[in-house]
Amino acid sequence: MRFDTVIQNGMVLDGSGGPRFKGDVGMKDGIITEIGRLSGANAKSTIDAEGLVVAPGFIDLHTHYDAQLFWDPYCSISSWHGITTVVIGNCGFGFAPVAPESRERAMLSMTRVEAIPLVSMQQGMPWDWESFPEYLDSVERTKKAMNIVPYVPLSPLMISVMGYEGAKSGKKPSSLEHSEMCRLLEESLDAGACGWSAQRLPPSGPGGTQLDFDGTAMPTDIMHNETALEFAKILGKRNAGHIQTTIITGDPVADQRHMEELALVSGRPVIFNVVQATDTKPHIHRRTLAWLDSCRKRGIRVYGQGLTTDAGYAFTLADWNLFDECAAWREATVGTKQERLVKLGDMNRRQSLRDQVPGFVTGPFENIVLTDPKKEENLQWKDHTIGLIAEKTGKHLVDAMLDIAVSEDLETEFFSMPPNCKIEYLKEIVDDPYVLFGVSDGGAHTKFLTAGGYPTETINKIVKEHQMISLEEVHWRLSCLPAQLAGCPERGVIKLGAPADVIVYDYENLKVLPPEIEFDLPGGEWRRVQRASGYKYIFINGQMTIKDDKEINEYPGKLLRKK
Template sequence: MAKFDTVIRGGKIVDGTGRPAFIGDVAISGGVIAAIGPSVDGEGAQTIDASGKIVAAGVIDTHTHYDAQLHWDPYVTNSGWHGTTTIAVGNCGFGLAPCRPEHRDRYMQQMETTEQVPYKSLKAALEWDWITYPEWLEHLKRTPLGVNVLNMVPLNPLLIYVMGLEAAKSRPATDEERELMKAELHKAMDMGAIGFGFSYQGNNNTHIDCDGQPMPTDIMHLEDLYALADVLRERGEGVVQALVDSPGARFSEVGLEVARRSGRPVIHNVTLVNDYIPTYHEEMLEMLDRAEAEGLEVYSMTLTMRGWNEFKPMDWDIWNIMPVFREFTFAGDQAAKVAKAKDPDFRRRLREAYDPVHLAAAGGPLETYKLNKAYGVEPWARFEGRTVHEIAKALGRDSVTDLFMDIVADTDAASDFLLPDALSSDTAKVAEVLRHPRTIPGTSDGGAHVKFWSGGHFSTDMIMWMVRESGQMSLEEMHYKLSGLPAKVFNLTNRGTLVKGSAADILIYDFDKLGYKRLEYEIANDLPGGEWRRVCKPEGIEFVMVNGEVTFRDGTNCTGAVPGRMIGVSGPDIDRRLSVPFVLAAE
């Protein structure tokens, strides 16, 4: 009889291909699925009884910002807790390489103001033993990984590395600089990068540099962008992540042109269902249909899980989508922000500029902010649990902006707020989006916004909401969306599905018990530099396996195994040049 490392017995296997589930066994040897079927002969050094449980391919989270967190949390929790086994980093054009020594501090400041990764944690954890992007990949080789990692070259660092900071934010590249950027992208992909990521949103978005101005790619010269797309066409490999469309900044045509120029898959951001902009998701789906009719391979990330925000005004800055709110964000320390909240001129301009629709795509309008805690400060403590709109109505106040700033000022900006439905809870519309063949569930933003958001639970919520609670999708459809489809987009021929020869990235869970605590994050004081974050822990997840090794048992119980690998699309000599196993995504 055959001898395997692990045999998983008697589970309901949902293999990620979309084919019907079946009761059966999975045998694993050397981190790879050696046999799978209704009954596998042979014993394993380890046997997992999965009777009554779901055995599925590990989740592929295509939109994360775990670039830094990998250095202190190899399992990229929250995502790792919820069954994510492969992540992509470098999204939205933000990252840590390439980076000249004189720009290191600025990159860390940018990561804090754009993605709210605490500067103190970055400062405490990063060794900065890299300058070029290939050196960054070599650095990651030496970093223990509890998940598999796909690296996209972030274009903001690339622009700054080649052009310098001020030039990258103020002018197009010269012909020489453009060729240097193309050469750097080639070098990165030769060493295993999978493509590049960027944001093009102009001045109307929440990704703001630490000087209060747009990030370089948001205002970059489009021919510089398209020249980099040409690199992928020349190579015939790679993908592009493109944040080009949100309710306040509509640049989908830029993403479509990148798809035309590159001839490669483009992961468009973002499709969401927004009750304040009821036709937005329909427009995104129509765009995907037009792209397909043109022969373009464009997919859209969806921001469709039931997510919420809990925050203090000191930490919250998603309202930066409105320029006047940036004055509060960048006012300074706590005392300075309180002073800004009291300033009559600021309040007048905020009152005149405010429109609920402007914040609809940034967590939600002020009216929907629910006062969680006022810490005994009256008159506000009596209104805990009520929204700003409800408080204004009870007090006969006309201006929600003035009332909100009164709460901020009176509580020294330390009050707690809850946005209970940062995204739409319209089940039918969300299902319509998710069923579209060119949409990918996710946009967890894992690793980002850690003091008010925790989106790594998205896969758990999608299974609960769309499959178990509403019946809008089958388990087979959902797991194809969570693993098989992202693997297809990234051209990962040996991941994302449970078939013989595929990497043994596996999630085992109790379908009936699957869950998480709704509308209440836990506070975890576990970040470097003494910083903290909000976390969302899973229920009902019994095992998470990466390359055949168990990383989590019974929820958040970590085994300490670090079997993760870097995954790349690159030349045949990649194994020779990298000293750890490197999985190729073949054509």
């Protein structure tokens, strides 16, 4: 047959930003082979897409599915919301290179810095690798319903050369250590990595919210600029790859200069995380947008990863770790649940917690909402903000929260909207056509966050509800732009010869469904999820993976090695 599948009568938005058109898309052997008016008689199967949108699959540049992909071939939540390619290894965190004796320690780090349950990693990962190339071989062997693009995460690379103590000491690597780390980076790039990543959030700065399991800095948090530049030179020498980084040292001008230097030294794209509006501090995102515009005008390849979702955080203090920018809270929330309970209930510690009220991730502390009290005497506070509870009880904000949480063994559930709720500020970010939508953090913060549905949310909120941009532009920014930055220019578009990553959805009825709790992780662990409604068909490399919003247990995903 001439085609494996023909999608007929759909409204095609090809991801290029060009105008939509009514037409058919033919696929054969995983490739888009014809576009236009096609006969179904020449196809093994046909799909009638009358009244539906046909578009390229979405590409998510910021995920942490490095572990989850081994037990969840669909990389959900992302796959449920039209994402067909994800980039893993973000923020400098991952599982290779890791020696066998360091595996447990590597997993412990991820229990806090990305909040992935330890037992799920212990039971769900095959650990049939040591080096980064061997890790990629394991990913390739694993069945996948998602395309995977890997960064080289710098933290395990630094640890493998300098040891844990050396990598976490903050000392500058020796010339021999720099040389060996660069050799390992080149080896990893030769194996197919798309570039390298590093989170740089030193605990001494205002953004130190993602730390090691013991509350100390991750290696990249205290990495020297000179080391980052050595790694940038490798990409420049190869004229390939890109960089993902976030840096908040407390000196934004110096941070921006460093990212510009990374881009100039490497000659490659640098994706900066994140461009986020804070309702109480709009000057921050405006300053960032002005800087990105200046980079663009000067030809410096720095791009902003936006935080455009309003997924929010649902959490209990039994697990929550994103108050780490405050030393007192960091110390109080390290350890087992019982250790946390004792520390948070210790009145001798309370003054230090009152003195350091957190808010970097959640926004104003007083706006956190108590959503699910466990004891009858606390039901009166259901759906109250911490600020209102404090006002009614005459307590300090911190005591208002902790007295209830401690009385309920830290099982009280709270919810915090992100600090970027004002639509007019979101529009200022959306108005920059080169800011990426997101961030999903897929595979991480599994008990707090369900931001993997950001493509669906973006179409509904930014296009349909507020009409900030056209449907043509949103598909370019959800597919084609991230594909270009990830080094996958053949993807993210519907064009002849492109891989057939295609979604078919009902624009009028597309929805993000309410949050749920699923006990579907290895070891009986649970996570929060939000499913989608309206995705009629999703194809990856020409093969259907989702029909009517349901997984159909087909695994045509690929490891997309960069050469």
